[in-house]
Amino acid sequence: MKKNRKIGRSLVFNVFNVLWMTLFAIYCLIPIVIMLSASFSKDEALQQYGYSIVARGFNFQAYSVVFMNVIPLLRAYGVSFVVTGGGTLLNVFLTAMIAYPLSKPHFRYKSHITVLLLITMLFSPGMVPTYILITQYLKWKNTFAVMIIPQIGTTFYIILLRTFFKEIPAEIGESAKIDGCSAFREFLTINLPLSLPALATCSILVALGYWNDWGTAYLYVDDNRMWNVQMLMINLVQEVELWKKNFGLLAGTASSDSVVMATCVLGTLPILGVFMALQKYIVSGMTVGAVKG
Amino acid sequence: MPKDKAEKRERKKKFNLYRKDDVSYLAMSFPVILKTLVFSILPLLWLLMAFESYKGFLGIFGSKWVGFENFAYFFRSKVIWHVIWNTISLNLLFIAVGTPLTAVMALFMFELKNRFATKLFQTIYFIPYLISWTVASYCIEGVLGTNGLINTMFRGMHIPAVDFYNTANGKMWPWILLLCNIWKGQGYSVIMYYASLSGIDTVLFEAAELDGANRFQKMWHISVPHLRKIMAILLIMSMGGIFRSDFGLFWFIPKNDSARALLDTTEVLDTYIYQLAIRETDYSSGTAIGLVQSIVGTVVLLGANFVVKKLDKDAAFI
Numbered sequence: 001m002k003k004n005r006k007i008g009r010s011l012v013f014n015v016f017n018v019l020w021m022t023l024f025a026i027y028c029l030i031p032i033v034i035m036l037s038a039s040f041s042k043d044e045a046l047q048q049y050g051y052s053i054v055a056r057g058f059n060f061q062a063y064s065v066v067f068m069n070v071i072p073l074l075r076a077y078g079v080s081f082v083v084t085g086g087g088t089l090l091n092v093f094l095t096a097m098i099a100y101p102l103s104k105p106h107f108r109y110k111s112h113i114t115v116l117l118l119i120t121m122l123f124s125p126g127m128v129p130t131y132i133l134i135t136q137y138l139k140w141k142n143t144f145a146v147m148i149i150p151q152i153g154t155t156f157y158i159i160l161l162r163t164f165f166k167e168i169p170a171e172i173g174e175s176a177k178i179d180g181c182s183a184f185r186e187f188l189t190i191n192l193p194l195s196l197p198a199l200a201t202c203s204i205l206v207a208l209g210y211w212n213d214w215g216t217a218y219l220y221v222d223d224n225r226m227w228n229v230q231m232l233m234i235n236l237v238q239e240v241e242l243w244k245k246n247f248g249l250l251a252g253t254a255s256s257d258s259v260v261m262a263t264c265v266l267g268t269l270p271i272l273g274v275f276m277a278l279q280k281y282i283v284s285g286m287t288v289g290a291v292k293g
Numbered sequence: 294m295p296k297d298k299a300e301k302r303e304r305k306k307k308f309n310l311y312r313k314d315d316v317s318y319l320a321m322s323f324p325v326i327l328k329t330l331v332f333s334i335l336p337l338l339w340l341l342m343a344f345e346s347y348k349g350f351l352g353i354f355g356s357k358w359v360g361f362e363n364f365a366y367f368f369r370s371k372v373i374w375h376v377i378w379n380t381i382s383l384n385l386l387f388i389a390v391g392t393p394l395t396a397v398m399a400l401f402m403f404e405l406k407n408r409f410a411t412k413l414f415q416t417i418y419f420i421p422y423l424i425s426w427t428v429a430s431y432c433i434e435g436v437l438g439t440n441g442l443i444n445t446m447f448r449g450m451h452i453p454a455v456d457f458y459n460t461a462n463g464k465m466w467p468w469i470l471l472l473c474n475i476w477k478g479q480g481y482s483v484i485m486y487y488a489s490l491s492g493i494d495t496v497l498f499e500a501a502e503l504d505g506a507n508r509f510q511k512m513w514h515i516s517v518p519h520l521r522k523i524m525a526i527l528l529i530m531s532m533g534g535i536f537r538s539d540f541g542l543f544w545f546i547p548k549n550d551s552a553r554a555l556l557d558t559t560e561v562l563d564t565y566i567y568q569l570a571i572r573e574t575d576y577s578s579g580t581a582i583g584l585v586q587s588i589v590g591t592v593v594l595l596g597a598n599f600v601v602k603k604l605d606k607d608a609a610f611i
Contacts, residue, residue, distance in 0.1 A: 025417040031432035050445030051435045098325040101318035106311045120333035122591050126583025128570045129339035150332050153325035183317035212425035233427035264428045286488035
């Protein structure tokens with residue numbers, strides 16, 4: 001009797017729990033569903049009836065407008081792929097390279113480096129001094145360097161990887177060292193392969209940062225041949241007007257909403273794919289950083 | 294107590310081995326250290342601009358020194374106080390609503406013992422986090438715009454359309470920004486809290502069960518105390534960022550980059566500095582406000598850390 005009541009209460013809780021989590025899931029998905037449905041809708045229908053969950057007058061015209069004018073999109077993809085791919089590899093490797101010594105209790109300069117990293121976390125020089133440094137002294141406008149290098153070595157990822165390296169038993173490295181293995185080789189051949197899950201977590205988050213980095217491009221890229229995907233998004237409305245003209249649609253006769261949304265979908269797909277492929281590492285990796293960090 | 298000679302020698306050998314490693318370790322840390330010095334320490338030099346009437350062609354050492362004139366000019370102006378108020382009040386709103394909501398959602402998600410369901414919800418909640426603010430601004434316009442989803446629904450119910458992007462509706466925007474912020478960031482924070490919860494030793498739950506604790510007692514006495522540390526750390530961090538904001542949210546979502554109709558309720562220090570320094574090239578004033586921003590941030594962070602340390606020694610950040 002008592003047990004039945006307990007199960008009953010538990011059931012009520014579970015139903016309530018799933019219900020409100022589903023509601024929040026719907027809340028998360030609505031703007032994305034809107035984007036998808038609008039990209040498949042007829043522009044006239046969007047103007048007349050407004051956006052809706054289900055596409056009105058389902059068609060692929062918006063996507064054909066984009067594919068007829070695919071050069072700007074391809075170029076933006078190219079820049080974003082180079083920055084995201086190359087940047088993530090370099091970034092995660094260098095982050096691991098500094099996280100590893102910091103995980104060693106007997107490293108003499110450990111505290112010095114930690115203090116330096118802490119200072120940069122506590123006090124940032126602000127947007128303008130960095131802007132002056134990059135534009136007037138380094139002269140890095142419109143370069144890949146500016147899109148990649150300033151994001152390297154984020155303290156959060158250093159801590160995440162350091163925590164993971166600490167978990168690896170020191171005996172493994174020590175036995176290699178007796179056989180004459182250098183510290184760097186020990187890191188490269190033993191510790192890196194053992195930390196693949198943590199590296200994967202880091203890589204997803206870093207890659208996401210690079211792919212969605214509109215801020216750097218907004219400040220330092222004014223040449224539209226060096227636009228990344230996000231810069232294209234920022235200037236999308238003007239771009240789409242051009243594309244429609246090329247497609248033979250008169251500017252101003254219909255709105256460009258569906259084409260804008262179609263480009264948004266195409267701009268988000270790559271990072272969504274990477275996330276779906278590697279998502280199992282996100283929760284597991286964050287556990288490492290969150291619990292003991 | 295004198296040490297054994299053999300042991301001493303052994304130690305010295307190990308010590309030498311460590312010193313040899315130190316060189317490799319330094320070399321390995323070098324790239325990130327160099328990057329940090331160039332991009333976080335070197336720019337501190339240009340903070341001098343805050344005390345000058347900086348002209349690009351005269352350079353940092355040639356420009357005229359004006360002392361605290363830039364700061365004084367700002368704190369006399371009315372706009373800045375308004376912008377500071379927006380920044381602080383919106384940040385506090387985000388923290389006050391976001392932190393408890395995240396904790397509750399993570400606790401409930403942790404109670405969901407079905408692995409498939411947990412994974413599904415985590416994936417869905419994380420998707421908005423993957424979308425950049427630039428794309429999000431079009432999505433959100435699809436909901437709020439004159440043809441947006443809400444107005445489509447209003448039309449169905451014969452309610453007159455609402456132009457959310459009109460200055461007249463500025464009062465709604467703190468709440469709209471709160472909803473956008475939750476939409477985009479909630480998934481990430483919930484997963485972070487959830488990850489922390491899944492680090493709890495299951496023995497604790499089993500022991501509590503044996504003692505006859507029910508679900509809510511377990512939640513209240515085991516899970517909640519476990520979340521305290523991560524909550525404290527995130528709270529300290531967000532207090533440190535009280536003068537800063539998520540630039541993309543405040544720049545693109547209320548269209549402060551183009552229409553600028555909602556400045557009254559949505560302009561924050563970061564967007565103000567961008568407009569002033571980069572668009573209007575008033576570098577000196579931009580640096581001055583940025584400096585105030587950094588100093589206040591550091592002081593508040595250290596203060597919050599101090600308070601947390603007093604309350605619970607383990608939960609502090611530094």
